[in-house]
Amino acid sequence: GQQVMQIPQYQHVQEGEDFTTYCNSSTTLSNIQWYKQRPGGHPVFLIQLVKSGEVKKQKRLTFQFGEAKKNSSLHITATQTTDVGTYFCAEVLTGNQFYFGTGTSLTVIP
């Protein structure tokens, strides 16, 4: 399978602190999608990045795609308890096959 590494695996933050998860690949990514999975739930699509250097924002969430299209990041500003969950990046391969990163589990301490 493809090699999409995601770090860190776990992150504990105090409520109000920022959080960042990184997705790295040794090869050029065609595009990258981000998903959030709440505890006990299923992954829910957040956003897709396609262009080199692309930056997209959703309220307190900022998504970036690297200039070389080999990495991506998700940054959450001023975390809230509702941000708790596991965040996954996923590469969409030729033939509509998806390859998910290992995920970053976020715990927010009130």
Add this chain to the structure above:
Amino acid sequence: DGGITQSPKYLFRKEGQNVTLSCEQNLNHDAMYWYRQDPGQGLRLIYYSQIVNDFQKGDIAEGYSVSREKKESFPLTVTSAQKNPTAFYLCASVQGAGNQPQHFGDGTRLSIL
């Protein structure tokens, strides 16, 4: 409401038994997928299907089988050959080819008795 329905939510398997997990979607999506998720790990692809009567193995297909006789349905059978089946199984679907988000069902949690 359109969506993906997985059943049952919880399933228990005895040694040597085959069990089938159901996945139905009314989104009119072409492609469907089965993933396995173990605690603290990501989603690993078991099988996927782009069209009816066609499917491909993913990274961990051994011990599993699927069928795609109808566009709406993509059942997964966990056979007795799968020696460590305890996991959370997620079914997903996507419309069209490329650059579309996956929609997931609520999952089935399979345990060994």
